[in-house]
Amino acid sequence: MSTVITVENLGKRYTLHHQQREQYTALRDVITNGVRNFSKKIFSSFTTHSSPVPTDEEFWALKEVSFEVNQGDRIGIIGRNGAGKSTLLKILSRITEPTTGQVKIKGRVASLLEVGTGFHPELTGRENIFLNGAILGMGRSEIKKKFDEIVDFAEIEKFLDTPVKRYSSGMYVRLAFAVAAHLEPEILIVDEVLAVGDAQFQKKCLGKMEDVSAKEGRTVLFVSHNISAVNSLCNHAVLLKKGSVDLCGSANMVTNSYVSEINSECSDENGRFDLNNRINTYHGGVPLIASVTVFDHNDRPSAMIVMGKPAKIQIELNHIGGLENLDFGIGFYTPEGFRITSAVTWSNSIEIHPHAKGGSTVSFQLDAVPFTAGKVMMSPSVANSKLGIVYDHPEMSCSLMVVEDDVLVVKRRITRPFGAIFVDGNWQL
Numbered sequence: 001m002s003t004v005i006t007v008e009n010l011g012k013r014y015t016l017h018h019q020q021r022e023q024y025t026a027l028r029d030v031i032t033n034g035v036r037n038f039s040k041k042i043f044s045s046f047t048t049h050s051s052p053v054p055t056d057e058e059f060w061a062l063k064e065v066s067f068e069v070n071q072g073d074r075i076g077i078i079g080r081n082g083a084g085k086s087t088l089l090k091i092l093s094r095i096t097e098p099t100t101g102q103v104k105i106k107g108r109v110a111s112l113l114e115v116g117t118g119f120h121p122e123l124t125g126r127e128n129i130f131l132n133g134a135i136l137g138m139g140r141s142e143i144k145k146k147f148d149e150i151v152d153f154a155e156i157e158k159f160l161d162t163p164v165k166r167y168s169s170g171m172y173v174r175l176a177f178a179v180a181a182h183l184e185p186e187i188l189i190v191d192e193v194l195a196v197g198d199a200q201f202q203k204k205c206l207g208k209m210e211d212v213s214a215k216e217g218r219t220v221l222f223v224s225h226n227i228s229a230v231n232s233l234c235n236h237a238v239l240l241k242k243g244s245v246d247l248c249g250s251a252n253m254v255t256n257s258y259v260s261e262i263n264s265e266c267s268d269e270n271g272r273f274d275l276n277n278r279i280n281t282y283h284g285g286v287p288l289i290a291s292v293t294v295f296d297h298n299d300r301p302s303a304m305i306v307m308g309k310p311a312k313i314q315i316e317l318n319h320i321g322g323l324e325n326l327d328f329g330i331g332f333y334t335p336e337g338f339r340i341t342s343a344v345t346w347s348n349s350i351e352i353h354p355h356a357k358g359g360s361t362v363s364f365q366l367d368a369v370p371f372t373a374g375k376v377m378m379s380p381s382v383a384n385s386k387l388g389i390v391y392d393h394p395e396m397s398c399s400l401m402v403v404e405d406d407v408l409v410v411k412r413r414i415t416r417p418f419g420a421i422f423v424d425g426n427w428q429l
Contacts, residue, residue: 004106004187004219005069005092011100012062012087012243016285061087063243065101071186074213074220076234076251078227078258081395082281083240085223089113089189092221107186107219108136112176121165125156125175128164132179146182153208154178174201181208188212189221206233225395227255227337259335271301273398276318280392288382288392290359291316294400304401307373307422311366311400315380317359325386328362331379332371333396340376340420369402370421376400 062084069075077085090096091103093111119128129150133143151157154174156167164172180188188209210233212218224230230237230251237254239247247254271294280287293316296302297309305311313330329344343364378400381393 002071002106003068004071005221006104007065007067007092007101008103009101010062010065010088010091010098010103011060012084012091012096013099014059014061016057016059060243062091062098065240065243065245067238067245067248069219069221071219072213072217073236074209074222074234076230076237076255077221077223077240078225078230078237078255079240079246081393082242082279084243085240086113086191088240089191089221089223093189105187108184109187109189110136110180110183110185111189111191112173112180113189113191119164119172119176122163124163125154125160125167128175129179133183136183136185138183143183146184150175150178150182153182153204170201177205177208181205181212185218187219187221191223192225202229209233225337226339227259231255231336255336259337271295271303275394275397278394280394282393283391286318287394288318289315289380289394290318292378292380292398294398303399304403305369307369307371307402307404308424309369311369313364313366313378315362315364317361317382319359323384323391325384326391327383327385328364329381329383330364331381331395333377333379334420335375335377337377337396338420340371368424370423371400371402372419372422373402373404376402376420 065084065088077088079085087096089111090113091098092105093109093113095111095113120131123131129147130140130143133140133146151160154171154177156171156175159167159171164175167175177190180190190205190209206229209220209222213220220233222230222233234251236249237251238245239254239258247257273292275289275291276287278287279285293301293314294303294305295312295314296305297311299312315328315330327345329342331342332340334340376399377396378398379393379395380397382391383389383393384391
């Protein structure tokens, strides 16, 4: 097969500007800081200062990335948040230019990187279909041939002549994917944006991407944290780690290595997981979530909890001064990366307790552990849902080991529970 994408020593450098976030301070603090800075300028000529502390820092989102993609390959690109996945796709989609290295692409590229990419909010769904087709270099007659298929796949016929700015995020994604997949690109690039859609539509999209590759001989690059989806769709995978290629090979081999690495790092006999030694890719580099501690039904720190018994998960935060309207969440996953369920604060009341270091702790109480026996991975998060801002989200950064107690083992000796969650209740005849 011919090579359609060649990536050679690719690098992308950004400059991080470290400065005080005044939008989160009170007006009196802004005025005070302004007066203080003005005073420093006035008296600077009379005072000898040491070398100033630099306020800018170079950050390499990608560094020396090299790999090749053949025609018809389905490539999964995986890695933790901040590994450089989205930056790589933006360069391949020609949205941003690399700092070093080069990319050679043969064929027309269609990208689906985030909700609303490539759409004009004031135009209708119908108009945006023709606009995207024109951007891809297609003629009006070519787009018309695919128009009905796109509308049927997206399931938005009723809203076809409505401006897309009134679409929900799910409608946006349905139309965007339908356009990208049906306008016959040689290379289809899809980021994690499919996670916005419902489960049925995600399955539909995965099926379409497989058809595009296997039956039509086109190339697919797929970024996802859903390891099961990567294994089912892709035949090869690339693992990115801190902006560099850590591993290339078959999808199963690469994903197994990735999951094993995560699991080995998430082990603490005392149930406490220190998350300070990392870069927070969402909020200035500094971790907002300092640690996560798991407490068993006896209120003792432990990474082992009992199915059906109470448990508590405590999130310790570094200083959050100035941040308001915070929402907290915990995503629960299988070791393979499949999301089981989530707990978020908009459905539960919480208390934030200050601790000695100047930060706070947030606790989530499980009245009865619903997970079946085995390892459960956790991804804590801090966000502001009103503003759509994520402040910190260390993915699959800690784990639970769920066990059955002796009573449950005896009662369910014959009907041992299967699956990730056990649903208990009363049976009547």
